[in-house]
Amino acid sequence: DTAVSQTPKYLVTQMGNDKSIKCEQNLGHDTMYWYKQDSKKFLKIMFSYNNKELIINETVPNRFSPKSPDKAHLNLHINSLELGDSAVYFCASSQGWGTNEKLFFGSGTQLSVL
Amino acid sequence: RKEVEQDPGPFNVPEGATVAFNCTYSNSASQSFFWYRQDCRKEPKLLMSVYSSGNEDGRFTAQLNRASQYISLLIRDSKLSDSATYLCVVRGYGQNFVFGPGTRLSVLP
Numbered sequence: 001d002t003a004v005s006q007t008p009k010y011l012v013t014q015m016g017n018d019k020s021i022k023c024e025q026n027l028g029h030d031t032m033y034w035y036k037q038d039s040k041k042f043l044k045i046m047f048s049y050n051n052k053e054l055i056i057n058e059t060v061p062n063r064f065s066p067k068s069p070d071k072a073h074l075n076l077h078i079n080s081l082e083l084g085d086s087a088v089y090f091c092a093s094s095q096g097w098g099t100n101e102k103l104f105f106g107s108g109t110q111l112s113v114l
Numbered sequence: 115r116k117e118v119e120q121d122p123g124p125f126n127v128p129e130g131a132t133v134a135f136n137c138t139y140s141n142s143a144s145q146s147f148f149w150y151r152q153d154c155r156k157e158p159k160l161l162m163s164v165y166s167s168g169n170e171d172g173r174f175t176a177q178l179n180r181a182s183q184y185i186s187l188l189i190r191d192s193k194l195s196d197s198a199t200y201l202c203v204v205r206g207y208g209q210n211f212v213f214g215p216g217t218r219l220s221v222l223p
Binding site: 040041042043044056094100102104107108 | 146159163203210215216
């Protein structure tokens with residue numbers, strides 16, 4: 001069974017479109033995250049939710065809106081897509097917010113904006 | 115200065131070699147330390163946590179020096195399958211996981 005699953009794996013779309021990426025974890029974790037990995041392969045936190053509540057919101061354009069219907073799901077909606085949004089987006093989860101918590105990743109969504 | 119910095123790499127080593135990666139972090143309040151491994155076009159996966167006393171997992175040894183804010187990873191007897199990017203990760207209490215830029219390793223036959 002996949003622990004952290006995200007869909008779709010690939011997303012190719014035109015500039016200006018709106019798209020969503022879904023993420024689900026079956027690990028029973030309380031905390032979920034969205035990371036962005038750009039062409040230089042640098043992994044950067046975008047958002048973090050703990051038990052459906054927003055904990056971290058890094059400097060991300062407000063075109064990006066996370067939604068957590070329950071603690072097992074954290075979806076990412078992106079409005080008015082731009083060329084610079086092209087990247088790999090990883091969902092992740094951890095047991096909680098304390099130290100020694102380990103991070104588990106989904107397999108990533110490669111977003112290409114044309 | 116970046117929060118987490120690593121050797122730029124890439125490291126190209128022959129099978130059987132021993133290779134060491136270094137990582138430094140700037141936040142002295144960091145409390146958790148990890149090495150993750152990322153294969154090409156795949157997600158990062160936990161390789162090992164790093165403890166103050168140092169720890170070993172098979173061919174992999176991790177060391178932490180809190181005074182110098184320095185973490186290392188030693189891989190002995192390199193295998194072809196060790197080829198990947200190695201990511202140093204630190205975390206402060208109640209803070210997010212901060213990833214280094216990664217060091218790419220290629221083990222050559």
